[in-house]
Amino acid sequence: MNELARVESEQHGSVCLVRIFGEIDMSNDRDVLSEIEVAVGRETDRLVVDLTHTTYLDSAGLALLLRLAERMQARQQMLSVVVPVDSPVRRAFELTGLANVIDVVSRSEDALSETRPGHSNDQM
């Protein structure tokens, strides 16, 4: 396929795991956000967005995540983002301080493991 990004989702009980493969920029950020929101059902307590296979992310993608975080918070749902330590995307999070606003973990196992404290609510 010729798509810039591919979104895959899985439901693990009340946790929705969404993996983003490829690149996000201003040409597809809206589409990617729509696809993520479609995947998050009403029964979802927590959304984990896995960026392990995201090979490019700039302010368009960061703004997407902020938007998503706001919407999740309004619906009392939690959001975690998986960004491996050596990922090219990690820098963008650190340099913009987004890791202080959105719950960022290094491995999806950490995000999927049992109940976490209301992290994002405290920090926002």
Add this chain to the structure above:
Amino acid sequence: MGQLRMALRAYALEEGSPSQVVGRVRRLVRVLVPDIVTLIYLVFDPESGTLRFANAGHPPPLLVEGNGEISYLEGGLGPPLGATAHPRQDIDVAAHLDAGSTLLLFTDGLVERRGTSILDGLTRLKTLAADPGQDLEALCDHLLGSMVTEEVSDDIALLALRQVSLTAEPLFLRLPAEPQVLAPLRQTVRRWLREIDADPGIVDDVLVACGEASANAIQHAYGAKDGLFEVSLVLSDGAVEVTIRDLGSWRPSSGSGRAARRGGLGQRLMRALMDSVDVDSGSEGTVVRMRRSLQVEVDRERTRAR
């Protein structure tokens, strides 16, 4: 023919290999079109220089390599579309375009002449294309001018493709100010940075900074018809200098809209990722100049300082 082109585009998006695309069009032609149609379908990857194609009865591509060797890519020739009741499988042919090589694609109107065989035309073309020169426009003019000396009944199409070497030469691009150009722009900039052996971490940083400035240029041009913007990268004194210029007028971001949010983050990222950023905004456009040293020691200092 219009239907065939639409179908070809649709299959091109779906199918993996040229032979699969051609195979599907072949099956469609039997249903749709009573004529014989020739088709050559090629996929070229500028990063690796790899060319793959499938050929249904079309004249072969002419490859002029960087070292001067010239040959027709005659492999895998299948029957034209619509020609046979039980077509055999279309096959894929692979070739490689080295830096400096030129590929010529054309319709048979270029090489067919009443009273002479097509082989004569192909031989003539090969002789004429032997020294293609730098300028592809001039090459096409020269070939058309020399090959087409009388009235022809067929339309003639000629396409020239050159694989450019990016090593250390300044990169200069002029692009439509549309979001869809960002991905191919990244691919080209990535290639250029790899050619100059930039550290992978620095490549990622420069790509994002470049992406931010380009996204801004595209945003500034919104509403302008045929808006263009320019991107240049130059290696100078062990640093990459990126210049991005647009011709739009600065529109202040309205409130908390998507553009404003992205803009604030974008500025922060650009300045954090590059050693220096200069933004010069005027009524005639904006020029962004950024610089990033390629030395990894300097990079470590930056990380520590954060």
